[in-house]
Amino acid sequence: MSMMHVALLIERYLMLALSVIILVLALWALIDCLRQGATRFAQEGKRTKGFWIGLTVASAVVSLLGVVSNGGIGFLQLIGACIACVYLADVKPAVSGKGGGWYNY
Numbered sequence: 001m002s003m004m005h006v007a008l009l010i011e012r013y014l015m016l017a018l019s020v021i022i023l024v025l026a027l028w029a030l031i032d033c034l035r036q037g038a039t040r041f042a043q044e045g046k047r048t049k050g051f052w053i054g055l056t057v058a059s060a061v062v063s064l065l066g067v068v069s070n071g072g073i074g075f076l077q078l079i080g081a082c083i084a085c086v087y088l089a090d091v092k093p094a095v096s097g098k099g100g101g102w103y104n105y
Contacts, residue, residue, distance in 0.1 A: 023063040
C-alpha cells in the first residue's frame, strides 16, 4: 500500500467522521425545533417556527446525504452545519427561556 493510498484512506474516514458529527448536530437542532412552541419564536423576536423547521430539515437532509456519500458533499454540509449551529447557539436558548433573547441584560 502506497503512502498516497494511506493518505486518501485517512482523508475518507475523517470526512466520514465529520459528516456523522454534522448529522448529529443537524438532528439535534431539528428535534429541539420541533419540541418548541410556535409562540416562543415570535415572543423572542426570532423567525417563525416554520422557517427554522425548514432550515433544520434541509440541514439534516444534506447531512444525511453527506454520510451516505462518505462525506462527498463538503460545501453543502458546511452550510448545513452553520444552520444547525446558529439554531443551537442563538435560537434554542432564546425560545427555551434560558437566555439568548434580545434584551437579557
